Amino acid sequence: MTDESGTYTDVTCCHCGGLGCIYCDRIGKVRVRAPARKCRHCDGIGCIYCGFTGWAGLKGKYD
Ligand SMILES: [Zn+2]
Ligand SMILES: [Zn+2]
Known part of the structure; x- marks a missing residue:
C-alpha cells in the first residue's frame, strides 16, 4: 500500500x-480519509x- 495516511x-x-x-x-463539513466513502x-x-x-x-476522534 502507498502511504495515504496524510490524505484527507x-x-x-x-x-x-x-x-x-x-x-x-458546527461547520457543516467533516474531514475524512480520501477517497471519501459513506459509512458501510x-x-x-x-x-x-x-x-x-x-x-x-x-x-480526529478515531485516529
Ligand atoms: Zn453536521
Ligand atoms: Zn455510520
Whole structure:
C-alpha cells in the first residue's frame, strides 16, 4: 500500500446536511480519509461507527 495516511478530504456532514451540528463541530463539513466513502454500517444515515456524520474514515476522534 502507498502511504495515504496524510490524505484527507472535506465532505458535507450527512447528519445536518451542511447546516452545522455537534458532530461536525458546527461547520457543516467533516474531514475524512480520501477517497471519501459513506459509512458501510449505516449507508450515510449516521451511526456510532461514523460518529453520526455518515462518512467512513473520519479524521480526529478515531485516529
Ligand atoms: Zn453536521
Ligand atoms: Zn455510520
